[in-house]
Structure formats: structure tokens, C-alpha cells
Amino acid sequence: MKPLLVKEFTATSCIGRGLDQTLDALIAQRSGLKACTFETVRLDTHIGEAAGVDGQQVPAELKRFDCRNNRLAELALAQDGFLEAVEAWAGRCGRRRIGVFIGTSTSGILETELAYRKLDPLTGALPANFDYAATHNSFSVADYLRRRLRLEGPAMTVSCACASSAKVFGSARRMIEAGLIDAAVVGGVDSLCLTTLYGFHSLQLCSSAPCRPFDVARDGISIGEAAAFALLTPAPGSLNGDAVLLLGVGESNDAHHMSAPHPEGDGARRAMLAALAAANLDPGAIDYINLHGTGTPSNDRSESQAVSRVFGAATPCSSTKGATGHTLGAAGALEAVISALALRNGLMPGGAQTTHIDPALSAHYLLANRRSRLARVLSNSFGFGGANCTLILGLAG
Amino acid sequence: MKIGGYVSGIGVLGPGLDNWPDTAAVLSARRAYQPAPTVLPVPALLPPTERRRTGRVVKTALAVALEATKQAAIEPATLASVFASSGADGHNCHEICRALALEAREISPTRFANSVHNAAAGYWSIATGATRASTVVCAFDASFCAGLLEALTQVAVDGESLLLIAYDTEYPDPLRSKRPIPDAFGAALVLTPHRQAGSLARIEASLGSEPCDSLPDAGLESLRASTPAARCLPLLRQLAMHTQGRTVLEYLDGSNTLVEVEPCN
Numbered sequence: 001m002k003p004l005l006v007k008e009f010t011a012t013s014c015i016g017r018g019l020d021q022t023l024d025a026l027i028a029q030r031s032g033l034k035a036c037t038f039e040t041v042r043l044d045t046h047i048g049e050a051a052g053v054d055g056q057q058v059p060a061e062l063k064r065f066d067c068r069n070n071r072l073a074e075l076a077l078a079q080d081g082f083l084e085a086v087e088a089w090a091g092r093c094g095r096r097r098i099g100v101f102i103g104t105s106t107s108g109i110l111e112t113e114l115a116y117r118k119l120d121p122l123t124g125a126l127p128a129n130f131d132y133a134a135t136h137n138s139f140s141v142a143d144y145l146r147r148r149l150r151l152e153g154p155a156m157t158v159s160c161a162c163a164s165s166a167k168v169f170g171s172a173r174r175m176i177e178a179g180l181i182d183a184a185v186v187g188g189v190d191s192l193c194l195t196t197l198y199g200f201h202s203l204q205l206c207s208s209a210p211c212r213p214f215d216v217a218r219d220g221i222s223i224g225e226a227a228a229f230a231l232l233t234p235a236p237g238s239l240n241g242d243a244v245l246l247l248g249v250g251e252s253n254d255a256h257h258m259s260a261p262h263p264e265g266d267g268a269r270r271a272m273l274a275a276l277a278a279a280n281l282d283p284g285a286i287d288y289i290n291l292h293g294t295g296t297p298s299n300d301r302s303e304s305q306a307v308s309r310v311f312g313a314a315t316p317c318s319s320t321k322g323a324t325g326h327t328l329g330a331a332g333a334l335e336a337v338i339s340a341l342a343l344r345n346g347l348m349p350g351g352a353q354t355t356h357i358d359p360a361l362s363a364h365y366l367l368a369n370r371r372s373r374l375a376r377v378l379s380n381s382f383g384f385g386g387a388n389c390t391l392i393l394g395l396a397g
Numbered sequence: 398m399k400i401g402g403y404v405s406g407i408g409v410l411g412p413g414l415d416n417w418p419d420t421a422a423v424l425s426a427r428r429a430y431q432p433a434p435t436v437l438p439v440p441a442l443l444p445p446t447e448r449r450r451t452g453r454v455v456k457t458a459l460a461v462a463l464e465a466t467k468q469a470a471i472e473p474a475t476l477a478s479v480f481a482s483s484g485a486d487g488h489n490c491h492e493i494c495r496a497l498a499l500e501a502r503e504i505s506p507t508r509f510a511n512s513v514h515n516a517a518a519g520y521w522s523i524a525t526g527a528t529r530a531s532t533v534v535c536a537f538d539a540s541f542c543a544g545l546l547e548a549l550t551q552v553a554v555d556g557e558s559l560l561l562i563a564y565d566t567e568y569p570d571p572l573r574s575k576r577p578i579p580d581a582f583g584a585a586l587v588l589t590p591h592r593q594a595g596s597l598a599r600i601e602a603s604l605g606s607e608p609c610d611s612l613p614d615a616g617l618e619s620l621r622a623s624t625p626a627a628r629c630l631p632l633l634r635q636l637a638m639h640t641q642g643r644t645v646l647e648y649l650d651g652s653n654t655l656v657e658v659e660p661c662n
Contacts, residue, residue: 105513105514109494112572113497116494124571132575133537138483138484138485139537140537142536156543157534157536160513160515160518170530174547177550178553178554180546194497195494199506202503252530255474257523258511384513384515386531387531
């Protein structure tokens with residue numbers, strides 16, 4: 001593929017609002033996970049809740065879009081000058097030539113969950129002010145961002161569970177390469193809700209402790225929430241050395257099981273190989289892998305095998321979900337931003353919360369931070385329904 | 398800028414529409430449209446245990462996907478896929494929200510696994526062994542065109558042969574009153590970068606702002622306007638008529654999708 005410039009990027013999660021706080025937390029190996037006190041949820045689990053979402057306002061003209069998911073999107077949009085950068089780019093190439101492609105798994109479903117507590121006792125009807133299109137529907141978040149940024153190009157949500165916001169990079173890449181648009185706002189937004197908290201609990205996939213990816217004692221995920229965005233443009237001929245490029249995207253499907261990974265990580269392996277082929281790189285060219293690393297026994301076992309089969313046991317890797325929690329549909333974009341930060345700062349983040357690496361996992365998992373110049377980073381995202389997506393980011397110089 | 402590919406297989410299922418040949422007869426006015434509740438076939442592709450777990454949305458998507466691949470005489474496992482749907486399984490979503498509003502808040506693991514927007518894509522891949530990329534997109538009422546553009550960029554840019562499957566099913570009350578999709582509707586297109594023995598037409602899509610086309614038959618127009626996946630009907634009508642032409646499909650506010658159709662004869 002033709003490399004794209006990751007011109008601007010930002011992320012907000014439980015470890016911080018914007019890039020500086022996120023980087024500080026990674027350097028300190030600080031986890032944002034805490035015992036769950038979300039809404040009225042009574043579950044023995046830990047969550048990664050972004051600070052300040054409840055108090056965030058959406059602009060008055062977009063009031064009908066007001067819900068936790070879009071508040072989180074609004075909060076993240078205001079960081080790192082992202083909104084202004086998109087506006088400047090719109091002035092340059094035109095509003096019709098910028099696409100909006102956002103990954104989410106549950107969008108604003110929390111609004112519907114709350115509305116179901118307030119059904120009319122006589123008729124069973126939903127409250128009159130419940131707005132399905134602007135909150136519940138998966139498109140709500142992409143629609144909100146398109147209106148908020150006053151863009152007029154193509155827009156959609158990609159909803160492939162926890163691979164959603166990695167896959168939007170692929171969709172944007174194809175649209176730009178096809179010449180339909182000149183730039184794209186891509187990202188992921190997923191917020192805490194009862195469906196995922198009680199749903200993952202029903203599958204016995206939530207840990208009661210903060211999640212410990214690749215640890216011998218790992219016993220499940222911690223659900224988090226995040227919004228992360230990037231502005232993608234074609235890469236110009238000359239770039240600063242610290243410019244971040246999207247070099248490869250690889251996608252595959254497990255064709256194995258709805259909610260369990262392929263035991264040997266076959267789909268994950270094919271996604272990584274496809275990304276390497278798209279970037280025209282050998283496995284040895286990857287300096288660090290940001291793992292999907294959810295912290296369930298089977299996910300980490302499957303991914304470790306896939307990584308070892310592609311890279312051997314030498315390439316340093318870690319999961320940042322011990323810090324952020326599993327932000328589900330936002331994980332791909334959040335970890336793409338973390339990968340960009342890793343490149344810019346020469347930082348391989350050690351996995352927070354993990355203390356004793358499972359000896360059965362052969363991947364080279366980092367417990368402590370490692371500092372060295374990184375040229376290329378690979379990031380994995382896998383989801384229910386067998387969806388797999390791998391991104392490769394690199395420095396221009 | 399245009400992006401194009403060949404339509405090499407079609408599948409359709411909807412209210413009063415049982416398959417593509419039947420739908421083509423209705424759309425080309427060789428037969429009158431008679432609305433009737435959508436009849437969903439048993440998903441024979443799935444093993445019995447999985448079959449019991451699937452709802453109407455998965456049955457709809459799998460039925461049209463299977464018809465399109467059979468017509469194209471292409472092994473489904475070789476195709477990438479793009480699924481386009483405004484909502485996921487509405488009945489399943491209703492049951493989860495209902496359970497979460499009760500004191501016990503107990504939801505079944507199967508219900509939760511089936512609640513993902515990409516459930517149909519997951520079941521299709523499992524049923525056929527399709528391991529190529531599978532993407533699931535949503536753009537509310539614009540979901541069909543979002544899927545068409547995603548699919549055609551894969552065909553045109555990456556040379557992928559793929560299945561585009563657009564599908565929607567109804568919500569039960571009370572969500573139905575807020576999102577009144579009347580019944581199950583699905584349409585699938587096998588899209589290939591090169592002309593094949595059974596290719597029906599070449600299509601080329603571009604973005605524009607012309608007013609979108611409606612359908613002359615009131616019943617079909619009602620279906621088009623009420624079901625996001627059925628926004629594809631003007632394109633299917635053009636394909637059914639086997640004549641060169643163009644159609645404008647409803648997309649996002651102020652932006653529609655122009656599709657030029659050149660039959661393969």
C-alpha cells in the first residue's frame with residue numbers, strides 16, 4: 001500500500017486526557033483501572049473509566065446526540081488541537097473531500113438501557129425524548145463527529161466488535177487511494193455501558209482484579225472506555241523524521257467461533273502477515289508489538305502462538321490494557337495512538353499490572369519500560385465474530 | 398472519481414420477494430409486486446447447534462449471501478465480505494435491554510455474543526470457512542451506500558473479489574416505534590474486479606448531489622423508503638432491466654451515490 005501520513009492524533013482514556021497525560025502514564029507504568037462503581041452496576045470487577053465524561057457537554061445545536069459515547073468523543077476531540085487541525089485541513093482540501101470513519105461496538109446503547117427502566121407503565125412505550133438515531137444507532141458517533149467537524153464527505157461506523165477501530169484505518173486507506181477523498185478522520189469511541197459489563201461477566205471473561213495480560217495468573221479482562229482519533233492524509237514527498245506513517249493494514253477472519261479465538265491464533269497470524277505484506281516488510285523490521293493482550297487465558301495464549309509463529313521469540317511486545325483496560329471498539333485506535341507515541345518517544349511500554357509472565361507463552365513480553373529508537377511498531381486488534389486487524393506504523397526518518 | 402467492478406451474482410429476500418429471479422421480475426414490471434411477510438429459510442449452512450442460536454438478522458444475511466454466491470458459481474470461502482446494516486439483531490437487543498432493566502440483570506452468554514453488530518459476518522465466516530477480511534459497516538439510513546462504497550474500494554483498489562451483503566430486520570416494540578423497520582430485507586451482490594462467465598453488469602459508483610431515485614411502484618417505494626438495506630432497490634431495478642443506465646442512490650445528507658450500469662451481454 002501507499003503509506004499515509006498520520007498527520008494528527010489524540011486519545012483520551014482512563015490513563016489520561018490527551019497525549020501528554022497518556023504518555024506520562026505509560027512512562028510511569030500507571031494503570032487507570034479501579035474497582036467498578038459505574039452507574040448502578042454491582043459486579044466484582046475493575047473498570048477503566050475516563051475522567052470527566054459525565055460533566056462534558058455537547059454543543060447546543062447537537063443536543064439530540066447527547067449521550068455518554070458522544071460526550072466522550074467531544075471530550076477527546078478538544079485535546080491536542082485535533083479539532084483545529086481538522087478545520088485547517090478542511091480549509092485546504094474542502095469539506096466534501098474528508099471522510100469520517102469511526103469504530104465502535106456499543107455506540108450510545110447506554111441511553112437505551114436507561115430508557116428501558118423508564119418505559120411507560122401502561123403502554124410500555126419508551127420515553128418521548130429518547131432519540132434512537134442520535135444515540136443508540138451504531139452510526140450515531142460518526143454522524144456526531146461529521147456534524148461537529150462540519151465535514152461533508154463519506155462517513156460510516158465500522159462495528160466489528162473489538163477490531164472495529166483498527167479496521168477504519170483500512171477503510172480510510174482504500175477511500176484515499178481510490179481518490180474519493182483527500183483525507184480522513186479515523187478513530188474509535190466506546191464507552192462504558194451495562195451490556196458489555198454484564199455481557200462479558202455472563203461469559204465469565206471479566207477479572208475481579210485489574211487485568212493482567214500475559215500473566216500466569218491472568219483471569220480475564222477489565223472493561224475500559226476511550227476515544228482516539230487520527231487525521232490521515234496522503235504522505236507528501238518530504239517529511240520530518242518524527243512524522244508518523246501508516247505503513248500497513250492487514251485484515252482476516254478466524255472463521256472459527258463467535259466469542260473464542262482460534263486456539264493456535266491462525267486468524268491473528270494471517271492478519272499480521274497481511275499487514276507485513278501490505279507494508280512490504282519482513283517480520284524482522286518490526287521493533288515492538290503492541291499486543292491485543294486482553295488478559296483472558298485463551299486470548300493471550302492464542303495471540304502469543306500467532307506472534308511466535310510470525311516473529312519468533314525475540315521481538316519485544318506488551319499489552320497496554322493493564323493500564324487502559326480493554327476499550328473494546330476503541331481499542332484499535334487507542335493502541336494505534338499509543339503506537340505513534342511509542343515511535344515518537346522511543347518508548348516500549350512495559351505491561352502494567354502484569355508481574356509473572358506465563359512461562360507457557362513464548363512471546364517476548366516486557367514487564368518494564370524499554371527506551372530505544374523505534375522505527376516500526378505493529379499493533380493487533382481482534383474481536384468477537386473472528387474479526388482480526390493488524391496495523392503497522394513507522395517513523396518517516 | 399469513479400470506482401467500479403462487476404456484479405457477478407445477486408441474492409434478494411424481502412417482504413413478497415423470495416429470491417433474485419423473482420425480484421427481477423417484479424422490478425422490471427414483468428410481474429406485479431404483492432407485499433407479504435418475509436419468509437426466512439432455515440440456515441442450512443450452519444450446524445444444528447449454531448442454527449438454534451441465530452436470529453432473523455443472521456438468517457436474512459446468510460440466505461441472500463448464499464443465493465448470490467450460488468448464482469456466481471463462486472466458492473464462498475474465497476471471497477472477502479462487507480456487511481452493511483443499520484442495526485444488529487433487534488429482537489436480541491430488546492431482550493438484553495429488558496433483562497438489564499430488571500433487578501437480576503441476567504443476560505445469557507449467547508445473547509451477548511449475538512449482540513455484536515458483526516454477528517452475521519461471524520456466522521457466515523464460520524459456516525463457509527471464509528477467512529478473508531470481513532468488514533461490517535453502518536451509516537443508519539445510508540448503510541447500503543456506505544457498504545457499496547466500502548466494497549467497491551476493496552474491488553477497485555485491492556483487486557478483491559467479495560460479497561456485499563445489506564440487510565435489516567425489524568425491532569420489536571417499544572424500539573419499533575422509534576425505528577419502524579417493517580420486516581426483514583436483505584440483498585447480496587458478488588462483486589469482482591474482472592468480468593467472469595456469469596457476470597451480469599459492470600457498475601461504476603461516484604459521489605454526487607443529484608436527487609436520489611425512487612421506484613414507480615408504490616409498494617416497492619414504500620419498502621425502499623422504510624428499510625435502509627432496501628435503498629439498493631433502484632440499483633437492482635437497473636440491473637433487472639438489462640439495459641445501460643444510471644441510478645442515484647440515497648446516501649448521506651446532501652450527498653448521494655451515482656451508479657452507472659453497463660450490462661454484460
